[in-house]
Amino acid sequence: MKKLIAMLLACTMIFTMTACGAQKENDTTETNKENETTTEATVEPTKAAETSTEKIHLVAPKVGLNEEQIQLEKDNAAAENRELSPSANFYIGVTEKIAEQYPNYEMEYVDWGWAETLDQKQRSLILSGNAPSIVAGETFMPVYASSGMLEPLPQDIVDMVNPSFLIYDPQGRPVSVAYKSSVFLLFYNKTLLKNAGLDPENPPKTWDEWKTMSDAVTASGNGEIFGGGVPSFPHAGGSLRATPFFRQMGVDFGGGLTINLTDPKLQQTLQFIRDMNANFPAGLGNNSDEGPLWSQFQDKDKGTIAFAVNGSWQKGALVNNGFDWGVTALPLPEGGVVGNCMVGAVYVGVPTTAENKEDCFNLIRVLLDQDLQKFWLKEGTPSALNMYIDSSAEYPDDVTLQAAAEALKGGAVKGLTTFDKNDAQVWEIINTKVLARTTMTNDPIDQICNEAQAEIENLLK
Template identity: 25%
Template sequence: MGKWNSKMLLGVTLATAMLAASACGGDSPAGGDSSGPKKVVFWHAMGGANQKVVEQLAADFNASQNKIQVEAIYQGSYDDLLSKLKTTMDTKDGPTLVQVYEIGSRFMIDSKAITPMQKFIDVDKYDLSQLEPNITGYYTFGGKLNSMPFNTSNPILYYNKDLFKAAGLDPEKPPKTYEELQQMADKITKSGKAVGANFAIYGWFMEQLFANQGAEYVNNGNGRNALATESLVGSEAGVKTLTWWKNLVDTKAANNLGRKTDDSKKAFSAGQVAMILESTASLKGLVDNAQGKFEVGTGFLPKPAGAKEGGVIVGGASLWMMNNRPDDEQKAAWEFVKFLTSPKEQAYWHINTGYFPITKKAYDEQSVKDNLKKFPQFQTAVDQLHQTKLNTATQGAVMGVFPEARQIVEGAIEEALNAKKTPKDALDGAAKDISAKLQQYNKTVKP
């Protein structure tokens, strides 16, 4: 998420105030009954350019019928939104529909404050097979879809084809394994034109590199068979990954620019590093920024040679229905959810944000076909998603303390890269801290 300055916030506040003022006017759209359309409040965390896209989707839905009026309200970052939501759960002041990042899923289920989407799906006989199974898989627990996927991304390898060529590497062959990446990055650094690679210290990357080796991140089937009680971040998959990462930095094949993904992206766009890991949602921006300077290549996430079959976990967020709102309001919000999952709206969402379409038929839309011609790099992301084998590792870990766990892992990566601890000691320490937090959290969960 981008940082918000006070000017932008003021704009949002004014826009919200204006919306509130116009809502008080009580004009019901033509054709609405005397009490006016059913109002649905939708809280989201899409800032910057994506905020306009969300608002456009809500406006299009409102214009498409006259019984329901959706009000989309930006609530800051994912963390900010979740904090605000927690304060409204026992009141009548919260939203009907809310966007929560994927790592908030366990908390949302345990909160007992939601109506599972499966309830509306069953009543409506909504056909779930029209959605991407590797995306719905993440949000499915015990055979039930609890929330509707919305913005979905996964990480891919971005590389500078010109720097590959300059170092005598084949620009059409990105590295597939840790070992290949190390050799290629080393060659690029030694060419003297740029540093071979950079990975931002972001916990999401570690989670993904586990899944790509078919390795689970927490016990009890990645927290899907029962509540997770233990972190597995110190296991072989973790130690292997962090040792490789540290070795890249120690040998100058990669540099360490810290935790901010923005710093990693800027270095890539400036031609200072040849390879980075980044979300598929950054593709358009990275390709646009490189225009006239160099050609951007994309590859699958690397894995250790000989690793078990794996794949990527979907990142992003999904839509949750709050159960403290009246039934008719929840039903109205479900109509909006169905609208958002239609191929046409998913095509619009995908082209304007870079997130994946969650609906298979969106790929048949001409606009999506045209967009893939313009950004052929996105095909990598689509192929990587479709080639992922769905199992508990690639479905992704679920734990109620995920945001804290991610921070702890980032601290451990820093300790190892800065030679304060060995990769094994750093990750063992992180696993111990996360396991303690998990056990604390589990005591608070009502059975």
């Protein structure tokens, strides 16, 4: 009896101790190793990394692809009988370039999803002192920046890129850069416009014109063809597409510790979004899955929607389909100002708590390599590099990209606004209880806004 208990206890003890010990040992050796390389790196920034024989372990989402992901990309392309997409080519190129330029980097290319999932992962890793070498993201990167979680970017990186692509911390230092990003444009299907008796060469310039044209397409479509409007997906995809329209009216949702859903101009915009939603087949404009909407717009045979608000990358799918389409800047409201929003951006930054920061920045330098960046141009997404924004020499025939670069040139396009407290929850309310509710129900807009305003004010208190 006693023997058995003793054995059992011993087993448990041994297990716990080895587990403990192993964990600790790992930790200490890792930190030691990393400390050593950091000191080396600070002494002799890039050289040290190249000559050092010691492996530097770097963990990075949205930088490159591991062997298996590359294989999957190739398999997918083969299964669908097409070439590798420009974005796959870019990531494979980055992977190869890192392997070639920095053979001592032991890269762990992780796939932590996108949006909420990615945010949650990175946040918990950073908070727990286990920061990855690079953090990536779109809507939540300004929050990281404003909470001082990111290291300022080296000057050489800042000099390379257009200021629209940077995010600044509260001290005004650029801390994060998008290696690609786009702005919203209005795409339209010329064939459908022609069929509805409209002039396909004369796209709408104002909200009213757009609404009239869209209504006309819907009316003549007999429930088969639709005009299309402003999408209001119940997640960040919705607020991203709605924000340019608010900015054109000269308003935004607020930011910092304020929320201004009670602004009449904002409610007017919501009314416009609701009116335009009637030009979508029911359930398409505010589905959590964006996929069906884009495929309804861009499929050659099944294209049933005349207008789509999307980033300039949409062009890629349209070109491949050999489809008669056009593109223009977003229509403006009466007395409105030009406004847009960064979209499809992949911002990257280095957490202040990351190890081997200089090596982390080297990864960003590879991401901004001018040859690799050309892949984004091919996809129809503007590159962050000044050389490709300021001159259209690389894409003389590409009207879409030229329109997008034109919007970006001023360097004043911003991403979604951010809130200082409970940012994720506030956006959740805006996305679901304001935007989605506007298009899903017929509740009075001021009621929707007042309810959400009260709830958000509570969160910002």
